[in-house]
Amino acid sequence: MKNFFTTLSNIWKIEDLRVRIINTLLFLLIYRVGSYVILPGVDPASLQHSQTAKEGLLGLLNMFAGGSFARASIFALGVMPYISASIVVQLLGIAVPYFAKLQKEGESGRNKLNQWTRYLTIAITALQAIGYVRSQIVQSAISPVMGQGLFTITSVFVLTAGTLFVMWLGEKITDKGIGNGISLIIMVGIIAQLPAAIVDEFNSKVISPNGGGPLLFIVEMVALIAVVMFTILVVQGTRKVAVQYAKRIVGNKQYGGVRQYIPLKVNAAGVMPIIFAQALMFIPTTISSFFPSVASNSVMIALSTYTSWQHNLLFAILIILFTYFYTAITVNPKQMSDDMKRNGGFIPGVTPGDATSNFIDDVISKITLPGAIFLAIIAIIPAIANMVHINSTFARFFGGTSLIILVGVVLDTLQQIESHLLMRHYDGLMKTGRVKGRTTVPTAAGTVPPAI
Template identity: 80%
Template sequence: MKNFFTTLSNIWKIEDLRVRITNTLLFLLIYRVGCVVVLPGVDPASLNTHAKEGLLGLLNMFAGGAFSHASIFALGVMPYISASIVVQLLGIAVPYFAKLQKEGESGQNKINQWTRYLTIAITALQAIGYLKSQITGDARLIADPVFTILNVFVLTSGTLFVMWLGERITDKGIGNGISLIIMVGIIAQLPGAVATEFLTRTGGQGGLVTFVVELVALIAVVMFTILIVQGTRKIAVQYAKRIVGNKQYGGVRQYIPLKVNAAGVMPIIFAQALMFIPAYIPSLFPSIAANPTVMALANYNSWPHNLLFAVLIILFTYFYTAITVNPNQMADDMKKNGGFVPGVKPGMATANFIDDIISKITLPGSIALAIIAVIPALASMIGVTPIFARFFGGTSLIILVGVILDTLQQIESHLLMRHYDGLMKTGRIKGRSSAPAVTGTNPVI
């Protein structure tokens, strides 16, 4: 405990770090205040604020509850995340965007500009759908079309403002701003979820012992997720010696860290998008609504649904790893810098060697990711309340673990630069970006 307070004191002594942390907390406070500001022309008492399920529940969690309370930040940063993913995929399919990705800072600025334009379009479309589906009946105090036009503008402005807050956190604060905003939205739901589960268990469904066992299980799942997020396979790279003037360069051995889960949370997001299709089939085709297969696939807590979900995650992990990790470019970069893998010829042989290792480590990584993704459903099956079960895995837990590790790593870097001790005695904290990234562009989450 003494070392903990000493570390906090050291953090506070570093002026730049103190200012950045303060700025981050103030920006996040502004975001949380905005999450309780209701849209104009909406009666909060008439809203259906019960816990959402499926995609709506996921969106509500990412928005910190703003989605179900018709806040001006109801759509959060999800339209921006969607736009970032689309632009990233365009970089693979469209030569113009692929060229921009290789143009350095100027190209990245143009990509960011396209992402913002696409965010506005996606937000406007989602705002119309949100107003039509979530705010109906007595909740509307203003008649259409004024209500829809006004609130589409407000929701779009709210998302752009949240984007601006995220950029300010990244520039003036600590950590990735967009990721921190998502993390805060998720954490905001945790106290209520724990309280609901505690009251449910102590009210006669399992007792206090069951609640304690659930907390221990949650800690175990978090530890397992940390292992998957941080897991890497290091490839030794030897650099040839070069004599420039009177100085010698190279001649050292370094390592390329290949992540066990290079795809991050994206396979779960893609798989979830496809798994929502069976839920909409009954509304589109009422004649097959009673089909047992359709009903099983539409049930988030059924074994067929979760088995298909796990298979899709494994497939998307291979797909997303293949499009974000480029062994050929990694081999070319090594060759240009005079590096080689001991025992492997430079060029195509090195690319094949790296590709073979990526294929081998992606399988256990994808299986582990699938296990983490289906744990919330398994927890619901054994009686855990749905809102608390969401924290046992899935997208939310992976985002929480990754963002917290990245933020702590940045804080530790500030401490070590000023010759203070790090946050841990046993070694440095390794976040998702603690090692040189493999070739590819990853979304903010």
């Protein structure tokens, strides 16, 4: 405990770090206050969609938005349109030569990609806002003063402005705060749902006469901690590849001649395979909504049921496939080999050039399989938790996208705080080792070193 207070004292002594942390907290407070500002023309007392917005994909979006989606807030769409635009721009960098060229132009290229991302964010937000207003806000919740048409137009403008403001807050946190702003906004939205979920689970297990008692609730909390620890292992797992650098004499100084390591991530794809797989898993539900006659089909019912073994098996297979796919398009062994050769480095026992590229590709292929399986297990744990009668809201914290984002963002933020401490010759956050951060939210320039 003494070391904990000493670390807090050291953090407070560093003016730049103290200001950044305070700025971060203030920006996040603005976001949380704004999430409770209801859209103009909506009668909160008559809002009927709050319960339906807590299930399935809508429940996931509501969690990322910190409950704003169910409250019909001006921040109802959160940063998800921005993340969608970032993913599209990132994929365009692979398929379109113009965007691939921008990715290689350094700072100027990143600025252009960010500009494209902002334009695309506006378009995506406007389309999603129309769908949100028409499908999630029923006629009875609209004030009689405003007609349906006027309400839709004003709401689209307000929701688009709200998303752009949240995006601006995220960029300000990144510039003037600590950590990645967009990731922190998503993390705060997810954590905001945790206290209520724990209270609901406590009431259902302890207060309710047929809930199972306090022992069962304690077992669930221990299981949650174990899942978090397992997720940290998956996120942090690396395979170190030894690299030897040749000696170079420049003037009177010697450079190189040392052995270093390339840390290849076991889960190099991050949370993206789960996001892609989830998008595909909602296709059966979408088809059933357009073709009611198909909805009664046993296969469609099984694939649309969150807790069915068919749904979870297909979900796990898709995650494994997308993990290989996303790792293949984000990790380039050829470029790693060329950069290593250019800097006078080589892997002991492996010839520089194509042999090195093939060696790295082989190592990545071998470690990606266990990483993909572990990721699939984490993704289906919430469904398993729901099947053993854990509250659906609380079950989402047992795995899936939300837990991986939480773990990645927290580790990355702690790593940045530790870097500030070490630069000022203070001890790090832990005496037994260093915090290794990793975020999971992609941006236009690539995956940030992590919202969906």
